[in-house]
Amino acid sequence: MSQLVVKIDRSEMRTDQYEIDLKTGRTVLEAVEAIYNHHDPSLAYRYSCRTGLCTTCMMLINGKPGLSCMKMAEPGEDGVLHLAPLPKGRTIKDLIKEV
């Protein structure tokens, strides 16, 4: 178990920071789930297959587009895992884009 700092760009120009306990080898999606389950129930995110096929969990991970179910939860250069919705299209809430 190690501490991970996660910063999420959310709706209404809000950025929230969470310090979570996460075992090593966990995915970004597992980090987001841990935040929803134990820290902030208002966080909105989307996923389905968990195996890299449906692509509905795509988001900006440390500035780059990626599937949250496939990328490992690792901090970026500044020591923080930074998550944000994809820039293109309408954001429904937090990390959820309109499809």
Added chain:
Amino acid sequence: MDEITTDILVIGSGAAGLAASVYAAESSQQILVIDKGAIGRSGSTVGAVQIASLGSWSHREDSLDAYQQDIRESGRGLSSPVLTDVLVQDISARLEDLLQWGLKLDKNEHNDILVAATSGHTTPRSISSKKGKTGLAILQVLTKRAKNSSNIKRWSDVITLELVKANGRVAGAVVLDLKENKSYLIRCKTVILATGGIGQLYPTTSNPAQSTGDGFALSLTAGAALVDMEQIQFYPVSLIHPSSLSGLCLSFYHSAKLYNRNGERFMDKYEPETMENTTRDKLAIAIASEVEEGLGTPGGGVWVDATGNIEEVKRQFHHEYQLCLDRGVDLARKQAEAGPAAHFIMGGIWIDGDAASTTPGLYAAGESAGGLHGGNRLGNNALSECIVFGARAGKAAARESARMKSIMAGVPLQTKKADKMINVISNSEQGTERSYACKKAVQALMGEYVGVVRSTKGLLQAKAEIKVIEEKLDQVKITSSLDFYSKEILDYIEAVLMVTTAQAIVEAALTRKESRGAHHNKNFPEQLTEAKHTIVKVENGKMTVQEEGEV
């Protein structure tokens, strides 16, 4: 409540829902297809690897009769002859349609269509597309066709709260647009349910997040009958570690070797002739029995060894192989820990050959429907079912809708459950219970008491615990703003529907006093001579179960 009208409402947009929409759209009826997630990307279809079929690629010895015989043999007396007949009659033409619409089949090194063998099919008849991403390939073809149909409207992020009736038939639905938490009454002539399976009622599953069995609860409330709900397939060999891939199907199990904690190749005891290459029900029960006897691995499963067939694994199941490797599970070098995961429900909404339920105006297709596979689904028959019965449902609903003069505008539609759910959400500030925790509680008790090996005492315990969760859900607390998308609200609605579906599964399991197919009750280990169906209904607000003979 704002109202929307359409001729045909399709709920769910996997292969069955999209096939239903596309075939219904060949008429002049207006179709609205909705999904609680992203249209075309939120069901079990996405992960389907192969499709069993008949066509120009069929082996010489294959035939309609041979295919039907395999399904019936595997169904342990519970496969409906009407439905198996429809499947084998229609499959070839439905595949031809998909090929015409742009589906490309995988080929072998001689440029022939690749046809693979699968446990329980006496002849190889499984074909694939996009190197084993067959479900995804079919969805892309159907989605493109739906987009090009002027009479199909698509609506993502909309969950159904209740099917509503008028004059004894289903005449619409109350839905919630999750994007803005706004409810709508949809008035229509017919409804097609294609909401998929129940994997998310269990702690370990191969299914996507959306597989919470919504259609079973919705159809029960609308008065439809469910058949053989106790028949749940556990994919026998699915990954246990890492947690992010827990439940991932290891499709190569038929040619791999399984060992218990003592290093014994235990299938020798259960199925000495076929060993691991047996049907999923038998293999799952064998693995669960080893674990029950204390012969399981530390993670509660068995060891799977694919080192002897690794070239086949890499070639045929490349996505699985690569996914495992990326997460540190090197199947070429080491054994992996694997065990059963909730995978597919053979039971479901009782349909006829045209996918009509027992409630007028309501159709069901794909995993929502029951009775085709009986007590055990053969591998790769799920996609076949979706495209054949999706098409049947779409065509039949279009014919029925065309015969009806008009949508029942102005007819008062009675809602019960939807009003209550909307009310609980509105008053959730004072609540105490997390909806996510209620879902987890359902999963925990289903895993504990309604898994591969069941007992009457355990099933009764499950029944009591489900009741407690049902009561807790009235006290749900939603902390996020009710004006925006809220995962807590989605979890709440899913949890409410999960409770009803779990009750139906447990009631059916308690009624079947034998072990048949995927239902294994250690207090009734024998299979009775006569095969009977369990039929669950809700009458006057009360759930009832009956046993019936041949469907």
